[in-house]
Amino acid sequence: MLTMKLIMMTKNLPLKTFTLLGLTFALAFSAVTQAQTLESGNDKNHLLELYTSEGCSSCPPADRLVSSLKDSDELWKKYVPVAFHVDYWDYLGWKDPFASAENSKQQRKKVKDGHARSVYTPAFFIGGKEWRGFFRKRKLSGDNIKTGNLKISVEGNSFQASYNPTQQSYAASKLHIAILGMDRTTKVPKGENAGRTLPHDFVSLQHLQLTANKASQWQQDIDLCRFEPPIAIAAWVDGKKAPAIQALGGKLSLDHC
Template sequence: MSTPRFRKWPISLIVLLLGNMAYAGQTFQHQGTPPQLIELYTSEGCSSCPPADRYLSSLVDSPKLWKRIIPMAFHVDYWDYIGWKDRFAHPSYKQRQYDYRAFGKLKSVYTPGWVVDGKEWRGFFQGRSLPSMPQRSGDKLTAELDQGNLDIHFEKNGFGSQLTAHVALIGFDQQSSVTAGENRGKTLSHQFVVLNKQQKTSTGSQWLFEIPESDISKKTALAIWITKPDMQVLQATAGWID
């Protein structure tokens, strides 16, 4: 029996090729009422965060996923000092919370903290359902992903000011065995983890991003959204990366 040629290739090259194939020829698009962005600010060093993480994770099975809701977990780093460094945390995620507060959309910065449709949501702590999404118009947003390059186009009718395009690479089925801090001895499971977040501001209607490679053994998704200078979402789209 002959041996397929690719088996003679270096393993690193095969992984690289598979990674690039996963980012080839895919379109993300939405028009009309924007999907609802559900943002959870969390930390593996926070003992009150696991219940919020589990609630967010339950949305994986929602029929509304990607079409009407886009959940994301931003891990912050301001609890790292108590003994456990959250490997998913990034300073820019903490800054995002502070930016929301600067625009009057958050009363304070804390975890677990929820921002839904650009506004602070405390209903989680009273066991309430997510707020309903207001119906509003939204222009067409299209993003083409090819070989790791993401080309975004937004038909920004009526918006003359600078707009910001945001892109988040979202990871699933992530686990951490915590050995220090408030969650010491626990194994934490996460869905909708923001693994990488980028943004660019422009007066135009087109943006280009380079999407970093991810672990091809786990599910990943991509979220793209456009905001005004005050962080108000004008349009968004998201979906699984094939």
């Protein structure tokens, strides 16, 4: 039906006008379908995880630290931040709209796997390992090693990823993809942060885990159009013996929606 309407609209137009219209449509189609490619390089980028909650009165300073990376030259190049909101403080009077039971379960698994001593907020992890430097006002830190190149191409709602380790000990066991909400703000009427307006960035809106195959290549469709802009992506691979051995991230376009 759309094709017929376009034909009827353009059949009486001068050739020059028709040519310009065709060029416009071609450019628009090209912009919509153009893939966005992100690569980590071989140097290890550090996944920075924050487990947080709008129902936790001590969490806003940690949220601000994560948000401050928006203005850092190290964003996406050295640190890839992701804020996972947990739901185990919801009973205090405010239900965190970004929280999920899956995020809480994920944090508890870190304790079970020996990567943290207890479950609490705010809790930071660098490269999958607990980092308590926030409470001592220390600067972010991480390993300076070469693990492998992680690459992701995004075209519309289609994601393709590959990972090439520098050596077999850095081979992947799993790929993670997180869609991140940016520039989010919540007015909290109840709970420990009652009366406060809380800004958030790098909020995990959707988190997928894909098992590695022999080729360390993955393909996944994600409905990006259901997310409110602006959004970004974080992706990371777990090694066979260590979590989050490589990561990458960047902003995502929703021009195709």
